[in-house]
Amino acid sequence: MSDCPLLQTLLGAPYVARFGIRLDLNGDELTGVLPFRDDLVGNPLIPALHGGAVGAFLEVVAAGSLIVGQPLKRLPKPIDVAIDYLRPARAHDVYARAQVARSGRRVANVRVEAWQGRRSAPVATLHGHFLIAPASREAA
């Protein structure tokens, strides 16, 4: 895990800690892990993870990748997100990686893909814009 304080703030937020979200940083590549828990299930009949839980996880991974990508003063704030649900997310762990399409001075554009058993069979994708506050070069 990185010693980046903002990443710790993100992970230390009550909601993120509550649902056990992890961010594994290998070199400059961030992989989000949402370990399976019973209280992530939205529809117990299938059973499938809640679309909101998967969506929230993708948002956290998006924010994490922006923090890792460049020094920021504050947590990124979502402006809009579009989540596509490709397959039911089953009662297993979920993984996700983000690609920052553009990280400017005010706004960043991010795409995130989540999968479970097979990387080539994504369960959901997120495309979103975030408001960011890059730290000034001198202060960094």
Next chain:
Amino acid sequence: MTPERQTFLNQLGELLVDGSPHAMALGLSVDSVGEGVAQMRADYREELIGDPETGVLHGGVVTALLDHVCGLAAFTGFGGEHTPATLDLRIDYMRPAEPGKDIVAEAECLRSHGLVAFVRATAHDGDPGDPVAIAQAAFMITQASKAAQERARRDIENGGAS
């Protein structure tokens, strides 16, 4: 709508929230359910804060609330037969919700036919005219949800709703 139909929708609405572990974990509850419309709320809870500096609830709470209320409106929009799966969900976060305030979400199924339903929703923290977020979503009746519904129907007929 007949009183029997309204009672049926009320029961289904509660079943679809109380029966959802994640909705319970977030403390979501149903205010009202009608034909193709639903209103739900998320109570402000410190354990669901997303930004410790400001005390604002995590966006994930709003995401889950909007997903759930849209799903409920789609469910009754489809006639209350099958639980639909979310195809896509687009959310615009207009402003942060005020710390300490509950978030209310109202959803309306704009059209449902065949296998697909289109839903629009607004989330606010007191004033519907000053939304926290707005959402648009599409839902679909899938084979998995049909099969699950069938199992649930048999369970209920056998006397015990799980």
